[in-house]
Amino acid sequence: MTATSRNECAALDAADPLSGLRTEFVLPEGVIYLDGNSLGALPRRTLDRVHRLIEHEWGQRLIRSWNEAGWWDLPTVLGDRLAPLLGASPGEVVVCDSTSVNIFKTLAAALRMRPGRRAVVAESGSFPTDLYITEGLAGTLDGVERRLVADARELPGVLDDEVAVVLLNHVDYRTGRLQDMAAVTDLVHRHGALVIWDLCHSAGALPVELNACGVDFAVGCGYKYLNAGPGSPAFVFCAARHIGSVRQPLSGWWGHAEPFAFEPGYAPDPGIRRFLTGSQPVVGGAALAASLEVWERVDMAALRTKSLALTDLFMRRAEELGLETLTPREPERRGSQVALRVRDGDPGDGYAIVQALIDRGVIGDFRAPDVMRFGFTPLYLRYVDVWDATEALADILRTGAWRDGKYAVRNAVT
Amino acid sequence: MTATSRNECAALDAADPLSGLRTEFVLPEGVIYLDGNSLGALPRRTLDRVHRLIEHEWGQRLIRSWNEAGWWDLPTVLGDRLAPLLGASPGEVVVCDSTSVNIFKTLAAALRMRPGRRAVVAESGSFPTDLYITEGLAGTLDGVERRLVADARELPGVLDDEVAVVLLNHVDYRTGRLQDMAAVTDLVHRHGALVIWDLCHSAGALPVELNACGVDFAVGCGYKYLNAGPGSPAFVFCAARHIGSVRQPLSGWWGHAEPFAFEPGYAPDPGIRRFLTGSQPVVGGAALAASLEVWERVDMAALRTKSLALTDLFMRRAEELGLETLTPREPERRGSQVALRVRDGDPGDGYAIVQALIDRGVIGDFRAPDVMRFGFTPLYLRYVDVWDATEALADILRTGAWRDGKYAVRNAVT
Numbered sequence: 001m002t003a004t005s006r007n008e009c010a011a012l013d014a015a016d017p018l019s020g021l022r023t024e025f026v027l028p029e030g031v032i033y034l035d036g037n038s039l040g041a042l043p044r045r046t047l048d049r050v051h052r053l054i055e056h057e058w059g060q061r062l063i064r065s066w067n068e069a070g071w072w073d074l075p076t077v078l079g080d081r082l083a084p085l086l087g088a089s090p091g092e093v094v095v096c097d098s099t100s101v102n103i104f105k106t107l108a109a110a111l112r113m114r115p116g117r118r119a120v121v122a123e124s125g126s127f128p129t130d131l132y133i134t135e136g137l138a139g140t141l142d143g144v145e146r147r148l149v150a151d152a153r154e155l156p157g158v159l160d161d162e163v164a165v166v167l168l169n170h171v172d173y174r175t176g177r178l179q180d181m182a183a184v185t186d187l188v189h190r191h192g193a194l195v196i197w198d199l200c201h202s203a204g205a206l207p208v209e210l211n212a213c214g215v216d217f218a219v220g221c222g223y224k225y226l227n228a229g230p231g232s233p234a235f236v237f238c239a240a241r242h243i244g245s246v247r248q249p250l251s252g253w254w255g256h257a258e259p260f261a262f263e264p265g266y267a268p269d270p271g272i273r274r275f276l277t278g279s280q281p282v283v284g285g286a287a288l289a290a291s292l293e294v295w296e297r298v299d300m301a302a303l304r305t306k307s308l309a310l311t312d313l314f315m316r317r318a319e320e321l322g323l324e325t326l327t328p329r330e331p332e333r334r335g336s337q338v339a340l341r342v343r344d345g346d347p348g349d350g351y352a353i354v355q356a357l358i359d360r361g362v363i364g365d366f367r368a369p370d371v372m373r374f375g376f377t378p379l380y381l382r383y384v385d386v387w388d389a390t391e392a393l394a395d396i397l398r399t400g401a402w403r404d405g406k407y408a409v410r411n412a413v414t
Numbered sequence: 415m416t417a418t419s420r421n422e423c424a425a426l427d428a429a430d431p432l433s434g435l436r437t438e439f440v441l442p443e444g445v446i447y448l449d450g451n452s453l454g455a456l457p458r459r460t461l462d463r464v465h466r467l468i469e470h471e472w473g474q475r476l477i478r479s480w481n482e483a484g485w486w487d488l489p490t491v492l493g494d495r496l497a498p499l500l501g502a503s504p505g506e507v508v509v510c511d512s513t514s515v516n517i518f519k520t521l522a523a524a525l526r527m528r529p530g531r532r533a534v535v536a537e538s539g540s541f542p543t544d545l546y547i548t549e550g551l552a553g554t555l556d557g558v559e560r561r562l563v564a565d566a567r568e569l570p571g572v573l574d575d576e577v578a579v580v581l582l583n584h585v586d587y588r589t590g591r592l593q594d595m596a597a598v599t600d601l602v603h604r605h606g607a608l609v610i611w612d613l614c615h616s617a618g619a620l621p622v623e624l625n626a627c628g629v630d631f632a633v634g635c636g637y638k639y640l641n642a643g644p645g646s647p648a649f650v651f652c653a654a655r656h657i658g659s660v661r662q663p664l665s666g667w668w669g670h671a672e673p674f675a676f677e678p679g680y681a682p683d684p685g686i687r688r689f690l691t692g693s694q695p696v697v698g699g700a701a702l703a704a705s706l707e708v709w710e711r712v713d714m715a716a717l718r719t720k721s722l723a724l725t726d727l728f729m730r731r732a733e734e735l736g737l738e739t740l741t742p743r744e745p746e747r748r749g750s751q752v753a754l755r756v757r758d759g760d761p762g763d764g765y766a767i768v769q770a771l772i773d774r775g776v777i778g779d780f781r782a783p784d785v786m787r788f789g790f791t792p793l794y795l796r797y798v799d800v801w802d803a804t805e806a807l808a809d810i811l812r813t814g815a816w817r818d819g820k821y822a823v824r825n826a827v828t
Contacts, residue, residue, distance in 0.1 A: 026473040035477045042473040050468060050697070051461070058643055059440040059456040063449045063777060071644055098692025100666030101515060108554055124678050129667035129692060132680040136665035140522055142556040148678075221693065229472055230485055230696035251550035252514030253543035262782045264538050264562075266546040278512025278543060279635065281695045282644035283464070363477060368676050 002313050009383035012309070017302045018378055024294050025227075025380040032385045032392075034364045037201060037337045037375025040227030040291075049290035050283060058282075074285040075254075075276055079235060081292045082226075085300070086199065086218065087209035088237050094272045095222070095288060096254075096280050099200055099234040102219040103133045103167065105248040105275060106236060110165035110194040110217065111144065112247055117164035117193070121155070124148040126169045130198055134167060151177075152184045159191035166193055170208070171201035171335030174371045176311075176327040178202070178335045182213040189214065200224060203235075205336035205377075206307060207300040210237055217242075225336065225377060226295070228288035236275045243272055252277035298379065306378040307336040310386050314338050314374065317390035321397055326371065337375040345370070348408060353393075356402035362389045416723075416730050423797035426723070431716045432792055438708045439641075439794040446799045446806075448778045451615060451751045451789025454641030454705075463704035464697060472696075488699040489668075489690055493649060495706045496640075499714070500613065500632065501623035502651050508686045509636070509702060510668075510694050513614055513648040516633040517547045517581065519662040519689060520650060524579035524608040524631065525558065526661055531578035531607070535569070538562040540583040544612055548581060565591075566598045573605035580607055584622070585615035585749030588785045590725075590741040592616070592749045596627040603628065614638060617649075619750035619791075620721060621714040624651055631656075639750065639791060640709075642702035650689045657686055666691035712793065720792040721750040724800050728752050728788065731804035735811055740785065754786040762822060767807075770816035776803045 003009045013019060026042040027033065033041055057065040066072050079093035086093060096102070107120060122134045131148075138144040147158045152168055159166075166188045171178050181197060188195045196217040202208055204225030210218055218237035222228035238246060247268065253259045254276035257267045268274035308331045315325050318340050326339035342349040350372040354364055364374040376386070396402050417423045427433060440456040441447065447455055471479040480486050493507035500507060510516070521534060536548045545562075552558040561572045566582055573580075580602045585592050595611060602609045610631040616622055618639030624632055632651035636642035652660060661682065667673045668690035671681045682688035722745045729739050732754050740753035756763040764786040768778055778788040790800070810816050 026469075028474045028476070031476070033476060039472075039477045039480075041476065042468065047465070047468050047473075050464065054456065054461050054464060054643070054701075055440075058453075059461075060442045062442070062445070062447060062455065063453045063779065064772075065644070066453075097511065097515065098666070098694070100668070100692030101511065101664060104664055104691075112554075127667075128670070128673075128676050128678060131678050132665050132667055132670060133691075135680045136663045139661070139665075140526075140555065140663035223693065229468070230479070231693045231699070233695070234692070247553070249550045249554035250515060250518055251546050251553075252512070253541075253546055254514070256542070256546060259542075260782065262542050264542060264545050266549045277518075277547075278514030278648070279637065279645045280512070281647070281698045283697045283701060284695045285645070287468075287697060358478075365477065368674065 002316050003383060003387065006384060006387045009387040012383040016306060017299065018306055021294065021297065021379045022382070027380060030361045032362045032389045034362065034374040034376065034389060036377035037205070037224050037373070038365055039223055039230060040225060040377065041380055042229070043227055043291045043294050045293060046229065046287050046290040049286050053283060053286040071282045074282060075280050076273060078285060078288055078292065079272060082235060085204060085208065085295060086237060087207070087211050089211060089240060091271055092240055093235055093237050094275050095233050095235045095285065096276050097234055099198070099219050099221045100129045100133055101250070102234050102236045103130060103196070103198070104137060105250055106196045106217040106219060107134065107137050107165060107167065109246045109248040110196065111141070113194060113242070114164035117162050118143045119145045119147055119162045119164060121147045121149060121158055121163055121166040123151050123169060125151055125172065126167070127173045127198065127200065130167055130169065152179050155184065155187055159188065159193065161192060163191060163193045165196060167196045167198065169198045169201070171205065171337070173201050174326070174367050174373065175339045176335045176337040178206070178333050181209070181215065185213045185215055201335055201337065204295070206304050211239070215239060222288050226288070227291040229284065232284050232288055233281055238272060238275065244270065246274070248275055250277040254278055254280065294379070303378045307376055308334065310376040310378065310381060310383065311336060311338050313383065313386050314376065314390060318393065321394055336377070337373060340372040341370055352407035353396060353402045355407035356396045356404070357392060360392045360396070362392045416727050417797060417801065420798060420801045423801040426797040430720060431713065432720055435708065435711065435793045436796070441794060444775045446776045446803045448776065448788040448790065448803060450791035451619070451638050451787070452779055453637055453644060454639060454791065455794055456643070457641055457705045457708050459707060460643065460701050460704040463700050467697060467700040485696045488696060489694050490687060492699060492702055492706065493686060496649060499618060499622065499709060500651060501621070501625050503625060503654060505686055506654055507649055507651050508689050509647050509649045509699065510690050511648055513612065513633050513635045514543045514547055515664070516648050516650045517544060517610070517612065518551060519664050520610045520631040520633060521548065521551050521579060521581065523660045523662040524610065525555070527608060527656070528578035531576050532557045533559045533561055533576045533578060535561045535563060535572055535577055535580040537565050537583060539565055539586065540581070541587045541612065541614065544581055544583065566593050569598065569601055573602065573607065575606060577605060577607045579610060581610045581612065583612045583615070585619065587615050588740070588781050588787065589753045590749045590751040592620070592747050595623070595629065599627045599629055615749055615751065618709070620718050625653070629653065636702050640702070641705040643698065645698065646702055647695055647698050652686060652689065657688070658684065660688070662689055664691040668692055668694065708793070717792045721790055722748065724790040724792065724795060724797065725750060725752050727797065727800050728790065728804060732807065735808055750791070751787060751789040754788070755784055759784070766821040767810060767816045769821040770810045770818070771806060774806045774810070776806045
């Protein structure tokens with residue numbers, strides 16, 4: 001079923017139901033971009049949308065645009081547009097702040113909903129900011145205990161009646177391993193705790209079904225698979241059943257029920273806006289609005305099918321080249337990214353190979369200590385791109401080009 | 415000394431050392447913009463800067479721009495450029511998140527620096543988000559007591575050895591009253607507490623001297639007098655003497671000493687970056703970068719002189735029209751904005767007058783319950799603009815045009 005030649009890849013592209021979406025994106029000449037899991041490509045319509053916002057809404061209409069242009073409502077309007085991609089309902093998602101800030105809000109909110117329980121569980125292999133925020137929270141709130149598990153498979157050993165909330169990564173940022181959201185959420189609930197899913201590496205990468213899985217809270221960012229640009233605002237999901245009673249500590253004026261009454265006492269907005277804190281980035285919000293227009297045309301089932309085919313093709317070819325695949329082969333356990341490692345290599349090998357690939361226009365990234373990481377965005381990647389990327393990889397490995405000293409220098413790579 | 419005719423205003427404009435800066439801004443035809451204290455006008459160079467960022471840095475260079483284009487360093491680079499406007503030194507200011515989020519960080523950090531003390535003092539007349547955040551913090555941390563004073567004049571009555579930190583507004587968001595930063599900071603310090611100044615209505619409005627006043631922490635936004643656009647990232651100042659030991663609870667990966675080592679444990683950046691949490695808005699940061707280029711040409715002493723002259727002119731004319739001025743007449747107690755009230759009027763009168771003014775192209779705003787608020791930005795406002803604005807106000811009051819029912823409808827105005 002996997003293509004075994006570039007011609008077969010071209011045939012798959014010709015039959016691809018998502019192929020029409022590629023023209024929606026700016027893709028630099030000579031580049032095969034396998035880093036959309038870190039920073040998504042630029043949708044063509046974004047430039048116009050942001051230009052109009054700055055030139056007309058800000059420049060000409062000034063303060064009036066807060067009402068006229070809907071700036072004030074942007075966090076919930078964008079949340080409602082994002083909701084279908086997450087399996088959420090209107091009124092359950094709000095776009096705001098950063099993922100890290102939103103993790104803090106939801107963790108503290110969940111602790112408050114389980115007054116007798118003071119333990120927070122996180123995965124030691126999760127994206128580090130999740131750990132850093134749990135650490136910051138535990139260091140700030142009295143009596144909060146932090147428990148770490150390697151991943152959700154170890155949860156049965158730590159879930160007891162002291163655990164208030166479990167913070168989980170839906171897709172592992174390094175390996176691309178996809179967790180079983182329904183089963184894990186159910187397990188956590190059976191122990192009386194709440195769950196927060198970090199969707200940074202799954203939102204826009206695959207169909208997410210928050211409500212079907214009974215999820216309590218979720219957070220995620222806009223700048224990866226959602227293509228909303230560098231430092232784009234993030235989002236919070238809160239299940240409708242919790243919204244009316246939930247309280248979060250960053251209770252700023254944007255989350256107030258009547259922000260323009262300028263009352264001295266805080267009263268939360270009755271809806272999802274209560275997760276807002278201060279003024280939200282309007283220019284970044286406009287960029288997300290533009291990218292979400294593209295998403296309106298995306299069939300998520302077709303997206304998932306293509307994503308799995310692209311990652312499968314890449315993994316098979318990488319294995320043929322003798323590289324070790326850290327990403328699960330089982331489709332139901334895989335996100336839309338692939339992690340490779342040099343078998344029996346030095347930690348620096350992966351870094352050098354990624355740099356050599358970038359030199360040839362194939363952009364992936366490296367994650368310490370030794371992971372070569374490649375993201376596959378079905379909206380703008382073709383099968384032939386994947387084929388050509390593996391050809392470049394093969395050439396680099398065959399010729400030993402990556403051993404060139406210039407690739408050994410280590411720079412910060414996001 | 416105050417002008418008594420439009421011709422005298424035109425003469426003042428001709429002699430104005432800041433007059434050359436007006437062309438740096440987009441100012442809509444037919445509008446006199448007296449709301450730069452809420453949303454500053456668009457600097458002409460911003461559109462180009464943001465366009466280049468989106469089209470080239472994001473669109474063409476993609477993930478590589480995190481290093482190449484300095485995205486990663488933007489929070490501290492912008493902080494260093496902002497520092498001179500605040501009387502701060504390089505390394506003491508970082509641009510990030512929203513003012514409300516930054517208030518939470520600094521309050522929690524200050525509490526941690528005064529372990530035996532659990533009281534937080536705020537002003538009941540401060541911008542409401544300051545109160546809401548102190549309320550959220552007190553509701554989240556055990557044993558934190560919140561004490562309110564009407565304003566800093568009441569501080570002697572509440573400062574004792576239980577007070578850890580005092581949160582103050584440098585310029586009152588409604589009345590424009592300017593507090594004596596040096597004297598109040600000194601008073602707080604003499605009682606062993608720390609001070610946080612909210613500079614939202616003073617940064618870019620007048621010279622601020624954080625270090626000369628011995629201030630511990632400050633926060634503020636970029637979208638008012640700094641002209642960085644709607645929802646622009648905010649900033650945090652922390653005095654150099656505190657940075658090495660301060661810890662804030664929103665300890666996300668952007669504040670880590672080695673964010674790309676992806677270590678499971680949090681270790682704060684040795685410098686001001688430790689106030690960062692998650693990914694910062696790069697597009698909003700670029701807009702701030704553009705507006706700060708304009709500020710490089712601004713003589714803050716000349717700015718202050720002109721600001722006081724503009725507000726003085728406006729207040730004298732408003733008083734001649736029989737309106738009540740809530741803003742102090744003493745220059746040393748005044749920011750760069752003026753608050754008016756209808757003497758013996760209904761609360762809705764001020765709202766209707768502001769709407770009638772907006773209809774004539776004079777844009778100010780209204781703040782509940784009864785304040786007409788006008789901001790004066792010396793970078794792009796002329797003396798003749800102030801004269802013409804008061805002529806429009808005189809005409810509306812004389813003809814009773816504001817009593818037209820269409821102005822009575824109350825909408826949200828930021």
